[in-house]
Amino acid sequence: MVDRLRGLAARVADALGLRGARRRADEEFHFHVDMETEKLVAQGMRPAEARRRARALFGNMERHRAAMGVPLGRWYHDLFADLRYAARALRRAPGLAIAATLTLGVGIGLNGIVFGFVDGMLFRPVPTVHPERLVGLFTTDRGAPNTLGFDDYRDFRDRSGIFADLAAFVGVPLNLEAGAAAADMVWGEMVTPNYFAVLGMRPTLGRFFTAGDSVPGASALAVLSHESWQRRFAGDPTVVGRTVRVNGSRFTIVGVAPPGFRGMRTFSFWPELWTPAAMHDVLWPGKERVTHGRNGGWATTFGRMRDGWSAARTAEAARLFARRLAQTYPETNRDMGALLVPARTSFDNPTFAPPRILTLASSLAVFAVSCVLLVVCANLANLMLARAAARQRELAVRLSLGCSRGRLVRQLLAEAALLAAPGAALGMTALLAGPALERRMVPHLQFRVGIGAAVDHRVLLYTAAISVMAVLLFGLAPALRASRPSLVPALKAARGTAPRSHARGRLGMRAPLVVVQLALSVVLLVGGTLFVRSLRAAREIDLGFDARDRVVVSVNLGLQRYDEARARAFYRDVLARVTALPGVVDASWGFPVPFDTYGRGLRLYVDGIARSPEDQTIVLASSAVAPGFLAAMGIPLVAGRDLSADDSSGAPLRMVVSRAAAARLWPGRDPIGQRARVSGADGPEITVVGVAADAKYLSVSEAPRTYAYVPLDQHFRDQETLVVHTRQPAAAALRQIRGVLAAVDPALPTFGGGTMMQGIDNALNPGQSAASLGAVFGLAALLIAAVGLYALVAYAVAERTRELGVRIALGATPARVRALVVRSAARLGALGLAVGLVGAAGVARVLRGVLYGISPNDPATFVLVPVALGLVVLVASYVPARRATRLDPSAALRE
Incomplete structure (x- = not known):
């Protein structure tokens, strides 16, 4: 791996023009060495000895490069020297490397996956030009947001002069027959002709709608989603011009939407095709049209702000125009207002979920996985501190021989980076599990739904950034501390005798890090337990009907x-x-x-x-x-x-x-x-x-x-x-029922087939997902913290070998030695529990609005978590404490 990194750095150096400078400096150095060698040979010295004397005269080649001003010359050399040394050091500690890889992989992977979900909901823009100029227009009635009527939409588009252009659509279920496949119910959108033009999109195939497609007597046309084109037509490039049956009528396919576009503002419903809104009578002949009417209609509306107009100016103008409409049409538009929201993503729709709910849910998820990563980093920092404590004599020797503190910090950071690299790679690989996890978390509905989590450049950059941050979090503090040992005590110290800063069980920074781990674990465990208990309480609530069978x-x-x-x-x-x-x-x-x-x-x-x-x-x-x-x-x-x-x-x-x-x-x-x-x-x-x-x-x-x-x-x-x-099993009953429906009308598609319990599970899906993730995060954090506590106590026992040997030699019983070791761990556990419970109480208040049937101060939760933490602390400290009682007093005293 080091050779590969060296080759990569060499290619970068070539690209930056650095190797040419190195070559010129090396040629000058060798020229002077050769000249001095010839001079010494002419004086009668043997060639090999002359060469050695000449090299000694001119010194180290790296210093010569630095003196010649070669960019990155010494840094380039030192980097790979540090990495080679770190690789040799970690080869002698495979347990540490494996633990770091697995825990960092879990922490970084979870953060990347959750950010992918949050990015899909809140940050990933629709694939259009200048998405920051898109806004959604809604009406308000007594503060509640609602969609517009189509007549109000036309007034805003044609008479207000507020928007550069304004489009509208209605999401509808449609029966689709494509090719030889049976009819299937899909989600579609009836759109105004300028729908795709407002978005500034270009079709993958064919064309989009024009104004002529909405005049009376126009042909029935449809645009397929890219996903539907791939799934139903295998990506056939000749699909344009074919016909499909929509609600029993023939529609001609005129285009295919670009990949990644799943509609506008439909909150996870993925449309499979678009038709002009003027085709309402073709889709539903004789039915009341939804493409007219006023306040509280069916038109989900979005548009582009005019050049030079800010969002605030556009919103104020929309409110004034809505007031004019309320005065003009008092029967329908009384008390109507206007609300403008960003339309960068498909989730910016206040009629589905208030923005604060999305923000709260996303913030809680990011907070939870960040806590897991912080626990991982605190644990690794503890292990690095303990490792540095065991290497204090080595580090003191290096400093006493002239190594600078900065050079030593860089060496230890290189070791931390090399330790983190496999974990970061594992975390990046874990991102591929995001879509599968999304399928398990999203409710199972008739229509295709989803968040659209994807491993794009934002997710990769975020994951890379937290990987670098993790290295700094667990590597920098231990490196700074380890580079400042007390040289005389460290050089005198033998195995089992710690320097003064760590003597007599004083563990410096390691104890606070364990407290942080335990506190974060308590916060996550309380949150996860509240969700689990809330889900259990929700399942026991009397629904007023019997969902069984x-x-x-x-x-x-x-x-x-x-x-x-x-x-x-x-x-x-x-x-x-x-x-x-x-x-x-x-x-x-x-x-x-x-x-x-x-x-x-x-x-x-x-x-x-x-x-x-x-x-x-x-x-x-x-x-x-x-x-x-x-x-x-x-x-x-x-x-x-x-x-x-x-x-x-x-x-x-x-x-x-x-x-x-x-x-x-x-x-x-x-x-x-x-x-x-x-x-x-x-x-x-x-x-x-x-x-x-x-x-x-x-x-x-x-x-x-x-x-x-x-x-x-x-x-x-x-x-x-x-x-x-x-009384039949659900699967058998559904087969029989669908058989009856097919016998009465073979062309009729069904939807929503399943058990009543599945419908309830869909309603509980957000809470169930939160409970599952909370439990996983909490248990993972507690396990990592337990490993950190065990490592801390084990190293503390190793550092106190001589002290414990003296105690045993003077007659201390095994029980008293175990109690001595466990007592110090128990103090850390109690402090971590106290800090964690304070933080958990604050988090519980935030969760008040999303819990079913239990109080955020649920007594069982706030009793169960401390008991669980106490057991974990006892187990994590008892094993090294028991090992301490097996010390041979004579061997310990000889140390």
Whole structure:
């Protein structure tokens, strides 16, 4: 390896023109040596002796180079001399080299992987020109961000004069049939024609949309994502011009997007194709268009700021224009404001997750892995200090012979760098595991989702930077300390007698480093334990329904152009066939179902719930369900009756409400038989026929929701989920259910097939990932700290060999010797625990908002962690303490 480094440095020197200067200096040196040799030979001296005398006269060649002003001449020579010496020294300490490689590899690799995730979410820009000039435009209503209506978007684009250009899109599920493959539900985007132009992108193949593609009568066109092109068409360069079926209609492929582009501002949903927004009627004929409307519409909007305009000026102008729209359209835009956010990455979308939540989650992850790396560095610094203590006599001899302190520090730093190099290489290799880890952490959904973690130049530079920082952290302080020994005591010291600064168990910098390791381990262990206990508490929370032995499969008939009559027949036919399957207890249709990430609302006018008639209309979350849905879901009915087949499309409107809705709408009254009006005071009347137990639909930590269940026959939906309570294994039940669906309509794609427990796991996925990572980080840090404590105590025992031998010779019992050694380790453990608990209490307060079912000051956690740390300290110190009791007093005294 040293030879390879030397060759690399030689090539660098050639590139910098350094070797020419070295060659000229060497030629001059050899010229003078040759001339002096000839002179001495002429005087009668033998050639070999003359050559030796001439070389001795002119001295060292490196000093001659330095005197001639050769750049890097001596540095170049000393570097490889230091590396050669360090390699020989580390060859005699393979245990240290292996420990450093493994621990540094873990610390550096974890930091690089986590930074890759954070980079993918917060820093990696979309592949476009000048991403810093891109901004996202959202509306605000009472402070809550929302997307624009398309009519508001057009006003901002055409009338405001604020933006150089403004584009909009709507993310939608689509049924895609490509080639001979069966129909598949994918995520797509309906976009304005200038979508790609605003981004400043160039297609990999073909072209992007133009204004002419959105005029009435235009051809149905589509642009494929690069990933979809590779996966579905094997990267075929002739794909442009082919047709695919989208929602049953033929679309012509006109282009392929550039690699790495996964849409704008869709928070981990990866679109597989783009179509013009004007194709809405082709995709959903006869359906209400989403490409019009105002405040609170469907248009996710982004644009480029005008040249010379700052973000603050653009934001203020957008707020003023939103106020004008509110005055012009008071019916729809009352209280509407405008919010501008950066649009550099696909995660800059406040309607999905507030920026502070992303920043908090990213900061906690970076903090956790940084703590692990600090523990690793503290541990290695301890080992380096202990190694330097064992080499004090050698270092003192070198200093007494004229070696400068700077030269010695450089030598020890070279040893630290050589020690860190394999660990850094291992950490760089560990970065390749990032995508696999991401697949395990990201929820399993129907559509392709992900953070997009990749090993790009930013991740590599960050990993290289922390590798260099790690060398300085664990190498510089020990090198500075080791280069300042007390020469006389160090030269006199024999094996087992430490110099004064380390005598009698005083360990200098090594003890504080162990305290730091233990404190950081406590912080990570408390955080990880809180997440683990929170996840366990979340799984024990009563969800209001029974998720066991339930499987779900969803369909979207609207994407296959079902009309209402055909869809109703489909629902009845499938339900009858599934109910007849062996092992099925109950089955029903419903949408949405708990933990499927969708939501529907039912606007009700209820007389008497507010003082003014204008405020008596509220929105309840609701599901349109078939008869038997509550039984299929295991949701108890607490009063009245369930919905039945008699609640058909021609019958009076009926609904079942949750207990929380009944208490909210009719407090102190019997809700059965109470009436409300749908959509407003003039809407049709709907009657409560039953009250169901409260259930959780979106989060295990949500408060009881005001919820309504309405008959599917009276509130038709073309997207529904089949819920089946079965005694069969889930895999077998899903195969049978999909077989029934394929028998009724072979071309209909299904989505979301799985168990109810998988839906709950997806909802708990962030907490589960945090718990797993926290536990791994905490245990890794504790293990590394235990190794550091063991090394510290072992070296302390080695340094006190003579003292312990005297104690044993004077009659000290083995138990007292063990207690003496363990007591010093216990003091360090107690101090590390105290410091760590203070830091852990602060971290716990930060975690308050992301914990389920437990307090951030959870007593069990703050008892369990100190007990675990105490056991680790006891084990790490007992082994070298037990070894100390086996010392031969006579041998120790002879030392």
